[in-house]
Amino acid sequence: MESSHCSALQLKHAGLERQIRQELGRPLPNLTMLQSLKKRKLALKDELGRL
Numbered sequence: 129m130e131s132s133h134c135s136a137l138q139l140k141h142a143g144l145e146r147q148i149r150q151e152l153g154r155p156l157p158n159l160t161m162l163q164s165l166k167k168r169k170l171a172l173k174d175e176l177g178r179l
Contacts, residue, residue, distance in 0.1 A: 141172045147165050
Protein backbone atom coordinates (compact mmCIF):
# COMPACT_ATOMS: atom_id res chain seq x y z
CA MET A 129 0.00 0.00 0.00
CA GLU A 130 2.78 2.43 0.90
CA SER A 131 4.44 1.83 -2.47
CA SER A 132 1.33 2.79 -4.43
CA HIS A 133 0.84 5.84 -2.21
CA CYS A 134 4.44 6.87 -2.83
CA SER A 135 4.01 6.37 -6.57
CA ALA A 136 0.85 8.48 -6.57
CA LEU A 137 2.64 11.28 -4.71
CA GLN A 138 5.55 11.15 -7.16
CA LEU A 139 3.14 11.42 -10.10
CA LYS A 140 1.42 14.42 -8.51
CA HIS A 141 4.82 16.00 -7.83
CA ALA A 142 5.85 15.52 -11.47
CA GLY A 143 2.54 16.95 -12.65
CA LEU A 144 3.01 20.06 -10.52
CA GLU A 145 6.55 20.46 -11.88
CA ARG A 146 5.12 20.31 -15.42
CA GLN A 147 2.52 22.94 -14.57
CA ILE A 148 5.17 25.21 -13.04
CA ARG A 149 7.40 24.93 -16.12
CA GLN A 150 4.42 25.57 -18.38
CA GLU A 151 3.39 28.67 -16.43
CA LEU A 152 6.97 29.98 -16.39
CA GLY A 153 7.08 29.59 -20.17
CA ARG A 154 4.22 32.02 -20.65
CA PRO A 155 4.99 35.64 -21.56
CA LEU A 156 3.25 36.88 -18.39
CA PRO A 157 3.21 34.07 -15.80
CA ASN A 158 0.52 34.18 -13.15
CA LEU A 159 2.62 34.71 -10.02
CA THR A 160 -0.21 33.80 -7.66
CA MET A 161 -0.71 30.50 -9.45
CA LEU A 162 3.04 29.83 -9.44
CA GLN A 163 3.21 30.44 -5.70
CA SER A 164 0.31 28.06 -5.10
CA LEU A 165 1.80 25.35 -7.33
CA LYS A 166 5.19 25.64 -5.63
CA LYS A 167 3.62 25.37 -2.17
CA ARG A 168 1.71 22.26 -3.20
CA LYS A 169 4.87 20.78 -4.74
CA LEU A 170 6.84 21.44 -1.56
CA ALA A 171 4.13 19.87 0.59
CA LEU A 172 4.26 16.74 -1.57
CA LYS A 173 8.06 16.67 -1.34
CA ASP A 174 7.83 16.90 2.46
CA GLU A 175 5.30 14.07 2.55
CA LEU A 176 7.50 11.92 0.32
CA GLY A 177 10.43 12.59 2.64
CA ARG A 178 8.45 11.27 5.60
CA LEU A 179 7.74 7.93 3.89
